[in-house]
Amino acid sequence: MMTRAEVISWLRETDPARLEDLWACSDGMRQRHVGDEVHRRGLIEISSYCVRSCCYCGLRAGNIKASRYRMSDVEIWDAVKMAADFSYGTVVLQSGEDPGLKTDRVASLVRRIKSETPLAVTLSLGEREPDELRAWREAGADRYLLRFETSDLKLFRAIHPDLPGRRSDRLAQLEVMRSLGYEVGSGVMVGIPGQSFASLAGDLRVFKDLDLDMIGVGPYLPHPETPLGSGWKPRALRSGEQVPVTAEMTCKVMALTRLLCPDSNIPSTTALATIDPERGRELGLLRGANVVMPNLTPLRYRAAYEIYPGKVCIAESATDCHGCLERRIRALGRRPGKAQGGRRRGPIGEAEILRRSHGEGVLDRR
Ligand code: 5AD
Ligand code: FES
Numbered sequence: 001m002m003t004r005a006e007v008i009s010w011l012r013e014t015d016p017a018r019l020e021d022l023w024a025c026s027d028g029m030r031q032r033h034v035g036d037e038v039h040r041r042g043l044i045e046i047s048s049y050c051v052r053s054c055c056y057c058g059l060r061a062g063n064i065k066a067s068r069y070r071m072s073d074v075e076i077w078d079a080v081k082m083a084a085d086f087s088y089g090t091v092v093l094q095s096g097e098d099p100g101l102k103t104d105r106v107a108s109l110v111r112r113i114k115s116e117t118p119l120a121v122t123l124s125l126g127e128r129e130p131d132e133l134r135a136w137r138e139a140g141a142d143r144y145l146l147r148f149e150t151s152d153l154k155l156f157r158a159i160h161p162d163l164p165g166r167r168s169d170r171l172a173q174l175e176v177m178r179s180l181g182y183e184v185g186s187g188v189m190v191g192i193p194g195q196s197f198a199s200l201a202g203d204l205r206v207f208k209d210l211d212l213d214m215i216g217v218g219p220y221l222p223h224p225e226t227p228l229g230s231g232w233k234p235r236a237l238r239s240g241e242q243v244p245v246t247a248e249m250t251c252k253v254m255a256l257t258r259l260l261c262p263d264s265n266i267p268s269t270t271a272l273a274t275i276d277p278e279r280g281r282e283l284g285l286l287r288g289a290n291v292v293m294p295n296l297t298p299l300r301y302r303a304a305y306e307i308y309p310g311k312v313c314i315a316e317s318a319t320d321c322h323g324c325l326e327r328r329i330r331a332l333g334r335r336p337g338k339a340q341g342g343r344r345r346g347p348i349g350e351a352e353i354l355r356r357s358h359g360e361g362v363l364d365r366r
Pocket of ligand 2: 294295312313316320321322324325
């Protein structure tokens, strides 16, 4: 078990040789716990409407320049069929926090996907009422994704204005999902203005404490039509050392995530591919990740789902992304998974893994 000081020290590490050790450790852990298969989760961005005002996100309600769409059932179904045709194990229905996506409509969609395809269904529709989460679970939804973004409560509150009368509490939401029997996914952004190394170490601790089934980690990318992206920084957060936004910093967090949560499913995120379009996907897969999320959103909507600018795959069709990711996976000597690829808990104890596989001393600091 790594101490907090060790985690922070790894997060600050710059020595290339030591970082190579870290990458090798996390890749070995990945291979022993989740194997060489790369699971594909077909992503359908079903609505770009959002009532929230997260200070980093291009879909925030106040961004009047954002163009908004909500996919029809027919459009969603066409995308779902592509996921099944490509043998993806999972389809992810994602959106802004959109009250226009009604409980019953989502439940019907889930029910249809579960009865007519072999796909697992992941929902990522923001903070929703417990009753809705229950209805969707009862309709057959398998998993829910909701990133807590940062475990630093002060930072979280500074960048997530509440809706009137509704206090945002993502950890409580994750608890509800867990109690309903969802596989639970969460995650953070790396390099949020005001984020410190200590708070990132806290994030990693929370990943482990929550025993998350899925953990998404991506770099924070400034969006000009947002408060954080236009240089605003909450008063309380102006001091302290800032975590940089780089592919390497993101990879350190992913690698440590794999070491702390050996059998979680970890995606190589689109945001990582966006800061390093040449190698980002690969770096993620080589440093802890075992999942990719090919985009199935119809081309005409891609550009509108602009969480951050410069997002890759804006001009590529579902078929393009399918081929691109398959090639990238195989070029690494890995293979695309065809099953649902849910969480499997590894039988090997942590101490044993460290002893067997890392060579003595690699993880010892000082
Ligand atoms: N840069 C990087 N990631 C972002 N997200 C939202 N806005 C940004 C941004 N500007 C991430 C959040 C959210 C997920 C869907 O996308 O972590 O949970
Ligand atoms: Fe979309 Fe490579 S994954 S083009």
